[in-house]
Amino acid sequence: MVRTRLSLQEVVNKYDTGEDPTILENLIRAFRKIQALPSSKPDSFFTIAGYHGEPFVSQDPDNPDWWGGYCQHETVLFPMWHRAYLLRIEEALRNVMAGVDLFLPYWDECLAVGSDDNPVPWILTAPTFDLDGDTSNPLHSYTLQASIANSPTEQARYAKHEGYVTVRYPRSGLVGTPGDIEKTAIHNAAFEDPDTNAAYLNANVKAWLDGTVQILPDKDTPNVPDTYSVDARYKISLDAPNYTVFSNKASMAQWVKEQSGSGHGYALEDGHNAIHLAVGGFYEKNKYNADPIRGANGDMGDNETAGFDPIFYFHHAFVDYVFWTWQKKHDATAKGSIAIDPTYDGTTSQGNPGVSQGHQTRHEQPAYAIQEAQW
Ligand SMILES: N[C@@H](CC1=CC(=O)C(=O)C=C1)C(=O)O
Numbered sequence: 020m021v022r023t024r025l026s027l028q029e030v031v032n033k034y035d036t037g038e039d040p041t042i043l044e045n046l047i048r049a050f051r052k053i054q055a056l057p058s059s060k061p062d063s064f065f066t067i068a069g070y071h072g073e074p075f076v077s078q079d080p081d082n083p084d085w086w087g088g089y090c091q092h093e094t095v096l097f098p099m100w101h102r103a104y105l106l107r108i109e110e111a112l113r114n115v116m117a118g119v120d121l122f123l124p125y126w127d128e129c130l131a132v133g134s135d136d137n138p139v140p141w142i143l144t145a146p147t148f149d150l151d152g153d154t155s156n157p158l159h160s161y162t163l164q165a166s167i168a169n170s171p172t173e174q175a176r177y178a179k180h181e182g183y184v185t186v187r188y189p190r191s192g193l194v195g196t197p198g199d200i201e202k203t204a205i206h207n208a209a210f211e212d213p214d215t216n217a218a219y220l221n222a223n224v225k226a227w228l229d230g231t232v233q234i235l236p237d238k239d240t241p242n243v244p245d246t247y248s249v250d251a252r253y254k255i256s257l258d259a260p261n262y263t264v265f266s267n268k269a270s271m272a273q274w275v276k277e278q279s280g281s282g283h284g285y286a287l288e289d290g291h292n293a294i295h296l297a298v299g300g301f302y303e304k305n306k307y308n309a310d311p312i313r314g315a316n317g318d319m320g321d322n323e324t325a326g327f328d329p330i331f332y333f334h335h336a337f338v339d340y341v342f343w344t345w346q347k348k349h350d351a352t353a354k355g356s357i358a359i360d361p362t363y364d365g366t367t368s369q370g371n372p373g374v375s376q377g378h379q380t381r382h383e384q385p386a387y388a389i390q391e392a393q394w
Contacts, residue, residue, distance in 0.1 A: 022120070024340070026127035027140045027333050034142075043142065044150055045119050050157035050329060052115035053108075058164040062111035064329075065164050070104065071326030073167040073177060082376050084369040087169060092322065093269040094365050095262070097288050098342045101335050108332055125336035128294060132228050132250045137221040139298075143330050144217035158329045160185045168195075169323060176303075177323040185328045187317040188300035188310075189219045192324070206314045220298065223311060227297035234311055242307035244296060245289070252290035257345050259284060262357045265345055268292070269365030287345070291338045295319050298330060 025042070034043040056063035075087025091100040109123045131138040142148070148156035161184070168178040175195035186192040191206045193199040210216050226232035230248030259265030264274040264286065271286035278284075299320025301309040309320065318324040325331050346352045359366060370376030 022122050024122045024336060025124050026130070027124040027142065028127050028130055030124045031140050031142050042124075045116060045121060046112075046124070047142075047148055047150055047157060049112040049116045049119075049121055051153065051155065053111050054157050054161055056115070062114050063164075064111075064161060067104075067108050067111055068161070068326040068331075069167065070107075071331075072321075072323040073169055073179075075169045076372050082370045085376065086322075086369065086371045088322065089372055090322065090326075091371075092288065093267050094368060095266045095270060095359050095363075097267045098265075098339070102339050102342065105332065105335055105339055123332055123336050125340045126330070126333035127340075128224075128334070128337050129228065129250045129253060131225070138224045138228060139217070139221050139330075143333065144213075144220060146213045158333075161327055161329055163327065167324070167327075177321055179324065179327075185318045185324075187216075187220055187298050187319060187328065187330070188223050188315045189216060189312040191300075191314055191316040192318050193316045202314070203316075219312070223300075224294070224297045226311070227293050232297070232311060234308055236308060237313070239304045240302070240306065240308045244301075244307055244309050245293070249290045249293045249297070252285040252293065253287075253341055255283070255285045256287045256290060256341065257348055259286065259345065261349075261360065262351060263360040263363050263366070265349075267365045270360075270363040273364045287338060287341055290341070291334075294334055295325060298334070299325065299328070 030042045030046070033039040050064070053062060053067070054064040056065075058065035060066060070088070071090045072088035076089075089100075090104075091097050105123060109121065112121045112123065113119070126140065126143070128138065130136075142156070143158050145156050146159055147154040148158075163179055163181055163183045163185075166179060166181045166183075168175060176193065176199070178195035179192070180194065183192070183194060186207075189210050191203045193203050210219070223232065227246070228249045230246065230251065232246050234243045234246065236243050256265060259271065259274075263270045264284065265271075266287060268286050268288045271284050271289070275284050296309040299317035300312070300315025301307070301320035302314055302316060318328040319331060319334075343352075346357075351357050367377050
């Protein structure tokens with residue numbers, strides 16, 4: 020059966036105009052239900068969100084690059100893994116809504132470019148949504164039903180306790196150490212009003228999309244990520260000549276180098292990364308500063324916790340839509356029409372559960388994570 024994902028803006032518009040409020044209402048009901056399932060249940064939001072990064076599984080003591088989440092970044096599996104991941108949450112959303120044929124809408128991230136409209140649809144930022152006698156909005160945030168951590172031995176920078184509520188730019192969600200708890204409380208005290216915060220978030224996402232975001236390097240952290248227009252980056256990625264370089268940053272970087280100076284290119288992963296940073300914010304001393312408002316460290320900004328912010332799935336549904344657009348443009352929609360060039364960086368694993376270090380990655384491989392995690 021073929022299903023078509025509409026954009027979230029279209030779904031919201033059908034609700035706002037009264038043309039068809041049920042698509043949005045059923046989506047809200049479904050998210051409420053998977054978020055309410057006990058965290059141990061396979062279809063629970065907690066279980067599925069937890070595949071991406073934390074809670075980390077096992078450890079490889081011999082591999083310093085090993086990462087304990089299942090998600091794939093900077094490898095050719097990036098688009099494929101996240102495609103399978105979206106299907107998994109879509110399946111869970113349908114399982115809890117008997118008889119309703121749900122799909123996951125994509126947040127059309129570039130729709131508002133060139134207009135004064137907010138880039139983030141209101142349903143993602145409204146703190147409440149009135150439906151069925153319940154005012155919670157499960158797309159605004161998620162409250163952790165169990166604690167998460169990377170490893171008990173490692174610095175607990177991204178560890179979060181049970182009852183933690185996910186946050187976005189300009190707020191901070193760092194509560195892993197007593198020092199962070201104190202700093203976060205001071206930082207967040209300046210950002211208490213949800214409407215003002217939503218305005219900050221929209222302005223930040225707009226600035227990243229337009230390429231006007233201003234991030235001032237500081238003396239501890241002179242590194243600022245690429246701030247070139249995200250809208251342009253997505254569009255440029257569609258010109259990537261083959262799947263390998265389209266799919267991820269590492270392969271694209273090698274391709275750009277090979278173009279002997281005249282090379283210019285962005286992978287799908289690049290624009291995607293920037294939206295994570297725009298929605299989450301990111302500041303880590305001596306690593307990098309992606310914050311116009313310094314100290315914003317929302318969940319979307321780091322790979323460990325991003326999957327717990329419900330906006331993640333609407334963002335990735337857009338990334339998947341860009342992937343599909345590339346496939347159509349490059350005549351690569353038929354089964355077997357995508358090939359990987361193993362001579363590129365980004366085609367072997369750094370090592371994470373299911374894909375051991377140095378393993379040649381193949382596009383069939385999201386299935387590893389699927390089997391291992393019993394998807
Ligand atoms: N770590 C990425 C941003 C990012 C990407 C993700 O895929 C993620 O889940 C969270 C954050 C960067 O520095 O650019």
